[in-house]
Amino acid sequence: MSYFLQLVLSGIVVGSIYALSGLGFVLIYKSSRVLNIAHGQIIAAGAFITYTLTVWGGLPLYLSFFLSMGVTFFLAMSVERIFLRRLIGEPIISVIMVTIGLMSILDGIIYLTPFGGSNFSFPEFFPKTPINLGPVSISWTQLVGVIITFILIGLFSWFFKKSTIGISMRAVSDDQLASMSVGISVPRVFGLAWALAGMSAAAAGGIIGNITGLNFETLHAFGIIVFPVVILGGLDSIVGAVVAGIIMGVIQQFASGYLDGKWGLNGTADVLPYIILLIILLFKPHGLFGTHEIERV
């Protein structure tokens, strides 16, 4: 039983990071209908900037965390401004392919930095002794990471529900023409959506870096695992991304906890999300919370 609870707990830890990454992804999709395949690279960039500022720049962790969020804010915004702004109105296929190209470009740039080839890990900022909660235990880093994640998710949700900019973003995702007619600048909202997504990606990257260490391949994988998460939650639902992120994290932990080693299987945590993704696409393509578009193909 305690094994089960431990798996659930570590699933929630991983899942909350998935939720944060999925949040940024959904944000971009919801406002501008762009499938951002380069999300993992932005997460990685955020993590590396945090590391650079903390370890090589000597700044305190919280400061570099916020600074890296600021940097990716402008990074993502300029990506939107330079590459995607001029593709508004183009067929969706070329927009998706531009993000694929972007993923490749960012990959190349990251490989040029020292982070491309080797592993790095943050120094320990929190006490090493794990916290025992009855039968299960959690490390301080993980606990703080989860708490920050949930605070950020809460802040983002508040932002969308209450602030003027958030409301205009929701308006744009609902109906672009109508929101233009009430004076919302749609391209600016697209830029903002990218910028906010960049911020959340950097936050996710910083937290992942602290929990698991920095490895480009791992961080890269976070950008791809976002797909099963957002498809399970529904592509255009922020609540969905959060719930599905946690579900996916728990499923992965169960897979590696119960399936690995049986019937000669190994590394099932890496494949199960994609199998689930294919099944969902076949039977319930709009996910748990997504809008059901009435559309016949």
Added chain:
Amino acid sequence: MSANRWLATGNFFSSYREEQRIFATHFDRAVFAVFILALLVWPMCFEVSNKYMLVIDNIMIAMVAIIGLNLVTGFAGLISIGHAAFVGVGAYTLAFIARQMGDSHILITHFWPGMLLLCGLVGALFGGFVGLPALRLKHLYLAIATLSFQMIFQWTINFLPIFNQGQTISIGRVQWFGGEVARSDHYLFWYYVILIVVIMCGLAVRNLLRTRYGRSLVAVRDNDRAADAMGIHPGMTKVFAFALAGFFAGVAGGLHAYLYRGAGIESFTLHQSISYLAMAIVGGLGTLTGSFWGPAAIRLLDLQVENLVEWSARFMPANMNLATALKPLTFGLVIVLFLMFEPRGIANWWRIGRTYVKLWPFRY
């Protein structure tokens, strides 16, 4: 059209049948025949080193794969981010048989044309399966479906012992009339095989696009509701497009496995899928000639990048791996720049150049 098809000065079609011809004039046909003959003859005239022959073989295998990718992405308008996985399915079909029956089993060495066909059919099976969500969904979701197939494929090869966990599975040398194909002739032999496959695939697709199914592909891409109203089943059209793309990819994979005499996971990763997409985009989506230009252009660019890396290795610190950095960077830049400034690809330059030559010395 004028009665004498040697003397035609322009396209004067008087029936739909004439417009559907592959070669508008006898002159076009003659040029094409001479070109094919030249491709067949030139390796006999020049001494080509194995290194360059391998590059050429590689380009032509990529052409077979890109013909498939162009069918699904260019003509049917469905993005496939998992094309390397379909190529891998073909290669691993062969590798699986080699591993089960021994790498020089008679099936592999003597019956290789049949094996190539089998690779294609298995690829088509997987392509059709991954395309199944097309019955309900549109492009966006299909791109995700192919991406997840890529991930599942990589996992399957990397973690299952029957596929040697991603390590290379070797495949024996093939037999031709007069015995085994020797090491020195290996690349030349496969040059001819691949050339014939490329010509067959090109003609097959060219003809396919003249049929009812080929036109319905384009109709579904341009407006699937209108296509539906005309009595075309858009979902099934898309599923078949995926299956066809899988077939070409599978054949390419089989050729790849035979050429390298083995199959390993590193040729079928997500990066490879993206470089296939780059080839299709650079060549020109939705054009047949683009399927030939794209692979050639990207592979040559790739070679230049490698040369640059070798040249710059003298100045760079030894621990920096420039090749892993520059390759994705150039692919990404090429994809983005072509999409932004020349979305019709090199095929468009080819078209412009050809009309210029045809009309010379007159111009618009």
